[in-house]
Structure formats: C-alpha cells, structure tokens
Amino acid sequence: MSLKVLVVDDEPQIRKQLKIGLGGYGYEVLTASNGEEAQTNAAQHQPDMIILDISLGSEPNGIEVCRSLREWSKVPVIMLSVRNEEKTKVAALNAGADDYLTKPFGMEELQARIQAVLRRVVSEPGANAKGEIRVGNLYINLVNRHVYVEGEEVHLTPKEYDLLRLLATHPGKVMTNRAILNAVWGAEYSEMDHYVRVFVNQIRKKLHENPARNVRYILNEPGVGYRFVSED
Amino acid sequence: MIAFGSARRHFLLISLFIAVTLGAWILRETLTLANFMTVYILVVLIFAINSGTAAALVAAFIGFLCINFFLVRPYYTFLVADPREIVDLAVFLIIAIIAGRLAAREREQTKVARQRAYEQEILYRLTRSFNQLTTSDEVYKALTLMLQTDFAARQAYILPYATDTISPDQTVHYLLLQAGEKIYATLCVAFDDKLISQQERLIHACASQAAMALYRIDLTERASKSQQFEEADRLKTAILHAVSHDLRTPITIIKTSANNLRHLRERLSPTDWGELTTTIETEADQLDKLVGNLLDMSRLQAGALQLNDDLNSLEEVAGDAAARVWQLTKQERIKIVFANDMPLVPFDYGLLLQALSNLIDNALRYEPPGSLIEIHGGVQGDEAQIRVVNHGEAILESEREHIMEPFYRGKEGHVGLGLPIAKGIVEAHHGRLDVEDTPGGGVTFVIGLPLEKEKL
Numbered sequence: 001m002s003l004k005v006l007v008v009d010d011e012p013q014i015r016k017q018l019k020i021g022l023g024g025y026g027y028e029v030l031t032a033s034n035g036e037e038a039q040t041n042a043a044q045h046q047p048d049m050i051i052l053d054i055s056l057g058s059e060p061n062g063i064e065v066c067r068s069l070r071e072w073s074k075v076p077v078i079m080l081s082v083r084n085e086e087k088t089k090v091a092a093l094n095a096g097a098d099d100y101l102t103k104p105f106g107m108e109e110l111q112a113r114i115q116a117v118l119r120r121v122v123s124e125p126g127a128n129a130k131g132e133i134r135v136g137n138l139y140i141n142l143v144n145r146h147v148y149v150e151g152e153e154v155h156l157t158p159k160e161y162d163l164l165r166l167l168a169t170h171p172g173k174v175m176t177n178r179a180i181l182n183a184v185w186g187a188e189y190s191e192m193d194h195y196v197r198v199f200v201n202q203i204r205k206k207l208h209e210n211p212a213r214n215v216r217y218i219l220n221e222p223g224v225g226y227r228f229v230s231e232d
Numbered sequence: 233m234i235a236f237g238s239a240r241r242h243f244l245l246i247s248l249f250i251a252v253t254l255g256a257w258i259l260r261e262t263l264t265l266a267n268f269m270t271v272y273i274l275v276v277l278i279f280a281i282n283s284g285t286a287a288a289l290v291a292a293f294i295g296f297l298c299i300n301f302f303l304v305r306p307y308y309t310f311l312v313a314d315p316r317e318i319v320d321l322a323v324f325l326i327i328a329i330i331a332g333r334l335a336a337r338e339r340e341q342t343k344v345a346r347q348r349a350y351e352q353e354i355l356y357r358l359t360r361s362f363n364q365l366t367t368s369d370e371v372y373k374a375l376t377l378m379l380q381t382d383f384a385a386r387q388a389y390i391l392p393y394a395t396d397t398i399s400p401d402q403t404v405h406y407l408l409l410q411a412g413e414k415i416y417a418t419l420c421v422a423f424d425d426k427l428i429s430q431q432e433r434l435i436h437a438c439a440s441q442a443a444m445a446l447y448r449i450d451l452t453e454r455a456s457k458s459q460q461f462e463e464a465d466r467l468k469t470a471i472l473h474a475v476s477h478d479l480r481t482p483i484t485i486i487k488t489s490a491n492n493l494r495h496l497r498e499r500l501s502p503t504d505w506g507e508l509t510t511t512i513e514t515e516a517d518q519l520d521k522l523v524g525n526l527l528d529m530s531r532l533q534a535g536a537l538q539l540n541d542d543l544n545s546l547e548e549v550a551g552d553a554a555a556r557v558w559q560l561t562k563q564e565r566i567k568i569v570f571a572n573d574m575p576l577v578p579f580d581y582g583l584l585l586q587a588l589s590n591l592i593d594n595a596l597r598y599e600p601p602g603s604l605i606e607i608h609g610g611v612q613g614d615e616a617q618i619r620v621v622n623h624g625e626a627i628l629e630s631e632r633e634h635i636m637e638p639f640y641r642g643k644e645g646h647v648g649l650g651l652p653i654a655k656g657i658v659e660a661h662h663g664r665l666d667v668e669d670t671p672g673g674g675v676t677f678v679i680g681l682p683l684e685k686e687k688l
Contacts, residue, residue: 086540086582104520106513194543194576201545205572211551212566212604214558220548222581223540 005114006030006047008038008065009080010057018051021107027114035060042069049114052097053080054088063088063095070096076117078110086223093176093224100174116172116230133168135229138207138217140168147207154206159184163199167218172230174221200226241282249275249291257302265317268303269324276328280335288332296325351434354382358438362445368416371449375442379421383435391418402426407439411447464530478522478649482515489515517560525649528586532656539583539660543576546584546618546681550607553588557596565596570609577616577681579661587657587665590650591620591677598624598675615663615680623674632667654679 005027007018012033019029030045032038035056042050050069054062066077079092079100089100098117101110133140139148145161147154156164162184167175177193185195200218209216219227252275256268272295280288297310300321305313312318358378365371372390379388394415397406404422408415419439427435489508493500500508547570554566588607595605599622606621627635636655654677658665663681670676 104516197543197545197548197576201547201574204551209551210568212554212558212568213564214555216551216555220552220581222544222548222552222585223542 002026002028003049003118004028004030004045004047006032006038006041006045006050008032008035008050008056008062009053010034011053014053018110021110022114025107025111034058035062035065038065039068042073042075047075049118050075050077051080051110051114052077054085054092054100055082063091066092066097067095074121076121078113078117080105089221089224090176093174098173112230113172120170120173133171135168135171135217136215140165142169149207156203156206160199160203160206163196164203167226167228171228174225174227176225178225180225196226245279245282245287248278249294253298253302256299260303260307265299265304265320268299269320269327272299272324273328273331276332277335280332281339284339285333285336288336289329292325292328292332295328296321299324347430351430351437354378354434355437355441358441362441365445366449366452368446368449371442371445372417375419375438376421378438379435383421383423383431386422386424388419388421391420394418405432405435407436409439409443409446411440411443414447414450416443416446416450479519482519482522485515486512486519522649524586525590525653528583528657529649529653532653532660539580541578541580541661544579544581544584545574545576546570546579546609546616547574549581549585549588550609550618552585553592554607556589557592565599565604566592567604567606568609569606571611573611574609575611575616575683577683579681580657583657583660587654587679588618588620590654591679594650595620595622595675595677598622600624611683612680614683616683617681618679620677620679621670621674622676623670623672626669626673627667627675635667636665 003026005022007015007022007029008031009015009018010033015031015033019031022029027049030041030047032041035058038050038052041047052062052066056062056065060068062079066079069075069077077097079089079097080103081089081092081100082103092100098120099113101113131141131143133142137150141147142165145165147156147161147164163180166180166183177196178190180196181189181192185192189195204218207217209218217229219229221227252271256263256271272292276288276291276295279291300310300312301308304317304321312321358374361374362371365374376388376390379385390409391406394408395406395418396408403424403426404420405427407419407421409417409419419442421435489512493505493508547568550568550570554568557565592605592607599605603623605623606619608617608619608621610617636651655665658679658681661681663679666678666680668676668678
C-alpha cells in the first residue's frame with residue numbers, strides 16, 4: 001500500500017508540481033490550499049506525512065496549523081519556508097514540525113527528507129541496534145565510545161564525544177542549539193549558543209572534514225542548529 | 233554668618249531673643265540703655281538676615297517694647313521716667329527698622345543671585361548633555377531624569393502627542409516640546425507643591441532646550457533619509473536596465489527548453505532530453521541567485537537591513553560556501569585554510585554566506601583551469617579577516633575602482649551585482665571589503681570584520 005502525503009500550499013502551481021513529483025515517487029498525494037482545509041483533510045484521511053507551507057497567505061498560518069495538529073496527531077510534518085526565515089524555522093520546530101525545507105528545492109531533496117523523517121519515526125528515536133555508526137570515512141563505536149576516521153582513532157574530549165554522539169544518533173534530523181545545549185551541557189546552559197559552535201568546530205577539525213570535497217559529517221543549519229548527514 | 237534650617241531656625245531665633253531679653257533684664261542695673269539698644273539692633277540684624285523683612289520689623293518692635301517694659305525705669309510699665317530716654321527709644325526703633333530692612337534686602341539679593349546661578353548651571357548642563365545625544369529617546373530620557381533629580385519632580389514622563397491640558401491644582405504641568413512648526417511630544421511633569429514662578433520659568437527653559445535638541449536630531453535624520461532615497465532611486469533605474477537583460481536571459485532559456493521538451497518529445501535523443509532538463513534546473517538556480525542578490529541589494533540600499541548578528545563562525549560560512557560549489561560543479565575547486573584559534577565574530581550568517589559566495593563565484597570565474605582558489609581565515613589587529621585568493625590575471629588599474637559599483641559591466645559584459653552586494657553586506661557589519669593583488673598574479677578580496685559588536 002502506498003503512503004499518503006498531504007501537501008498544504010496556497011499556490012496552485014506548487015500543489016500541482018508536488019502532486020506530480022511525489023506521485024512519480026509512488027506516494028498517494030492529497031492537497032489542501034489553506035490551514036482549515038489542511039486540518040479537515042488530516043482528520044478525515046489520516047495521511048502518513050504532511051508537507052506544510054509556513055506562510056499560507058491566510059490565517060491560520062503553517063506554524064499555527066502544525067501546533068494544533070500536534071494536539072491530537074503525531075503525523076510527521078515537513079515545513080516549507082523561504083530564505084532569511086531562521087526565526088520561523090525555529091518556531092516551526094518548536095511547534096512540533098519534524099523538519100523543514102527551504103524553497104526553492106528539488107524533488108530528490110524533498111523525497112530524501114520524507115524518507116529520512118519516516119525512517120526516524122519508524123525506528124525508536126535514538127536507538128541504535130548495532131551500537132555503531134558508519135558514514136563515509138567515519139566510524140563510531142557507541143559501545144566503547146571510540147571514534148575512527150579512515151581507520152585511525154580520533155581522540156575526542158568527553159563533551160566533544162557527547163555532542164558528536166547526540167548528532168550522529170539522530171542522522172538527518174535538525175538538532176536546535178537549545179536541544180544540543182540541554183542534552184550535552186544541561187538546561188542551565190541553554191542560552192550559550194556559542195559553546196556549540198566552538199565544539200562543533202573542534203570536532204570537525206578532528207574528523208578531517210573538507211567541505212570543498214564534500215567530506216562533511218555535521219551540516220550547518222544557520223540560526224537553528226546542526227544536522228548530522230543522513231546515512232544514504 | 234548665622235543661618236539655620238526653617239523650623240529649627242525660627243525656634244533658635246526666638247530662643248535668642250528670649251535669652252538676650254533675660255540677660256539684659258538680669259544686668260538691668262549694671263548696663264546702660266545704650267548697651268541694650270546696641271545688643272537689640274544686633275538681634276534685629278540677625279533676624280533680618282535669617283528670616284527677611286517682616287521678621288526684622290516684628291523683632292524691632294517687640295525689642296522696643298521689651299526695652300521699654302523690662303529695662304527702662306519704672307520697670308514693668310510702658311511708662312518712661314526720664315524724658316531723655318524717650319528720644320533714645322524712638323531713635324532705637326527707627327534705626328532698628330532701617331537696619332533690619334537693609335539687611336533683609338541684601339539677603340533677598342543674594343538669594344536671587346544664587347537662584348540665577350543655579351538656573352544657569354542647570355541650563356548649561358542640560359544643553360551640553362543634549363548636544364551629545366543622537367536619538368530623540370535619549371533626549372526624553374535626559375530631560376525626565378534631570379527633572380526628577382534636579383527639580384525633585386514627583387513624576388516626569390513624555391506623552392507622544394500634543395496636549396495642552398491644565399491641571400486644576402497647578403502641581404502638574406504639561407509642556408509642549410515644540411520647535412518651529414513641529415510639535416514633537418508633550419512633557420508631563422508633576423510636583424509635590426505648587427511651583428514658584430522662577431522654577432516654572434526654568435522648567436519652560438529646559439523644555440525648550442529639549443525641543444531644540446529634538447529639532448536638530450530630526451533635521452539630521454531627515455538629511456540622511458533623503459540621501460538614502462536618492463541612492464534608492466538611482467538603484468531602481470539601474471535595476472530596470474539590468475532586469476531587461478539579466479533576468480530575461482534565464483527566463484528565455486527555461487522557456488525555450490520547456491518548449492522543446494513539449495514539441496520534440498519523441499524526436500529528442502536521451503542525451504538532448506537530459507541536457508534540456510538540466511538546463512532548466514541550472515537556469516532556475518541562476519534566477520534564484522539573481523533574485524536573492526536583487527533583494528539583498530535593495531534591502532541594503534534602502535537601509536532596511538536587519539542584521540541578525542549573533543556570534544558566528546567564519547569557518548562554517550566558508551565551509552558552506554565551498555560545499556555549495558562542490559554540489560554545483562562536483563569538482564574540488566577551493567582550498568580552505570583557517571587559523572586554529574579563529575574566534576567567533578558577530579555577523580549575520582545568511583548575509584555573509586551570500587557575500588562570500590559572490591566573492592567565490594567571482595574568483596572562480598577568473599581562476600585558471602586546474603588551479604584552486606584559496607580561502608584564508610585569520611585575525612589581523614582588531615579585525616577578523618577572510619581572504620579570497622584568485623590566481624588569474626591582475627586587475628586593471630582602470631577597473632579596480634569600478635568593480636564594486638552596482639551594475640558595472642566588466643570586459644566580459646557580466647553584470648556586476650555580486651561584488652557591490654558583498655561590499656554592501658560587509659559594510660553593513662561595519663567591516664571593509666578591499667581588493668589586493670595576489671603575489672604572482674590574480675586578485676585577492678579581503679573581508680575585514682570587527683571582532684567586537686560595534687555600538688550603534
């Protein structure tokens with residue numbers, strides 16, 4: 001049985017393109033043009049995934065829709081935003097969205113995000129049955145806390161390791177600065193965004209990231225936080 | 233000089249009077265009438281200096297009665313035995329009254345002079361502090377603060393509109409802050425007691441000084457705004473020229489490609505088909521980039537840029553910019569070298585990424601094939617620097633000063649929006665963007681950002 005995706009956008013052309021595109025990937029696509037219609041459709045058809053535009057051009061906006069959905073539903077939500085909207089992205093995540101994508105985007109990118117979100121929903125969050133993570137040249141052994149790059153062991157400080165483990169055990173998921181600080185440093189540090197930046201920078205150096213050759217493990221989500229690369 | 237606080241002062245003066253009378257009474261057989269009169273004149277002068285004319289007159293008259301009653305034979309009557317003493321007493325009363333009034337007037341003049349000096353000092357201080365202020369809010373704050381500290385106002389605040397309410401008990405004053413034709417706000421100030429006229433005059437003077445300061449700030453703001461409007465207008469014309477060419481080119485390519493796909497569907501080879509669809513995508517990206525640049529440019533020029541200047545890592549920006557180049561070209565074309573102790577700097581991530589990407593695009597366009605451009609990060613003095621190093625040809629002296637002007641067309645006819653936008657973004661951060669020659673040929677762009685957040 002194919003997965004049902006509800007697309008909510010006020011632009012008819014975008015709804016049409018997404019319907020064609022996602023249909024091509026084998027999803028069954030439902031659409032809604034405003035917040036109220038979105039909520040009715042979500043209740044009636046119980047979709048497996050909702051693609052929700054942040055600015056719907058009418059009330060309620062995407063963030064409000066997401067918030068009220070979360071009162072009764074755990075359906076995965078990916079928000080669509082435009083450039084220069086970092087604050088709204090954080091607001092969307094706080095309202096319960098699982099991820100966001102910045103317009104304009106390609107269909108492969110959307111499909112990859114949908115798959116990543118669905119995979120995370122299916123598997124127990126944070127659980128890692130094998131106790132190890134392999135991405136590119138990076139190998140993390142979660143059991144004995146060892147990290148290897150190209151077969152060589154990398155020495156991380158305990159905080160660096162905790163931060164890397166937190167990101168790596170949530171591949172593809174945006175972790176907000178606040179969530180990272182809460183988990184690694186504790187709630188009383190939740191305003192110290194620059195800690196995260198400094199530590200991520202150190203970890204990257206130790207992991208020999210080279211963005212110019214696309215060797216990256218931790219991706220920037222400016223103004224929001226960080227995202228560990230997806231396994232695929 | 234003998235001078236005391238108000239209630240205490242009255243008590244002391246009366247005590248002094250009683251003590252003098254008592255002392256004189258005890259010595260009434262030893263001293264002469266002339267001695268007593270001299271002492272009482274001194275008492276009258278002390279009254280005059282401390283409490284003014286009325287008190288001096290009362291003291292003179294009661295002194296006269298006391299001498300007559302207690303000290304002049306027959307005692308305890310207002311009769312006078314020796315007729316010569318009547319003359320002495322009359323002369324005493326006249327001298328006491330005249331001396332008392334003279335002393336009291338002297339006292340009034342000193343008081344007025346002191347008040348004047350105080351007013352002058354307050355106005356001077358206010359004017360001097362206003363001259364250094366650059367926003368109307370600061371003026372309001374300085375004015376209300378001064379009223380509360382120097383005038384002991386119970387309350388002082390600014391109403392953002394004009395009102396000429398008059399309070400019934402005259403302890404609350406509404407003053408218009410007005411300069412020329414324009415009313416900026418109303419000052420509302422409340423006191424515990426009704427003000428005397430000098431205080432009222434002084435507060436009016438303060439208010440008009442504040443209004444002058446507001447007027448000056450207003451003029452400065454208007455001047456800078458009109459300059460911005462002119463700039464924006466010039467930009468608008470330039471955008472209109474550019475739109476016809478640089479926006480239409482990708483649109484034309486997209487349209488013809490889509491058109492070909494529709495009409496030639498079966499006749500297209502798989503290679504052509506793939507190429508057409510790829511073209512549509514890359515031209516759409518091009519269009520997106522151009523629209524982003526145009527938006528940034530107009531926001532920069534309109535002065536409407538809201539910087540989100542959290543502490544950020546320049547190395548992250550360089551990494552994102554380099555990764556973007558890889559994603560577009562699938563080639564390694566950039567070498568990133570950053571100092572190990574690179575500090576975090578306050579800047580707007582999205583905007584700086586745009587600026588750096590523009591510089592990188594420009595550097596890549598002129599980089600010889602097979603060679604890598606370099607991005608260096610480090611600290612020089614009090615600024616963080618990113619250097620984008622290209623190894624192509626040296627820049628012509630004639631071009632150097634123009635390449636950062638909006639819509640300047642270089643020798644390849646490419647519209648220059650990227651560099652002026654990069655410059656605008658960096659300058660909005662109080663930083664600088666400079667062009668240098670790369671040793672051995674090529675152009676190096678240097679972004680310098682202040683390490684500390686500038687006080688705006």
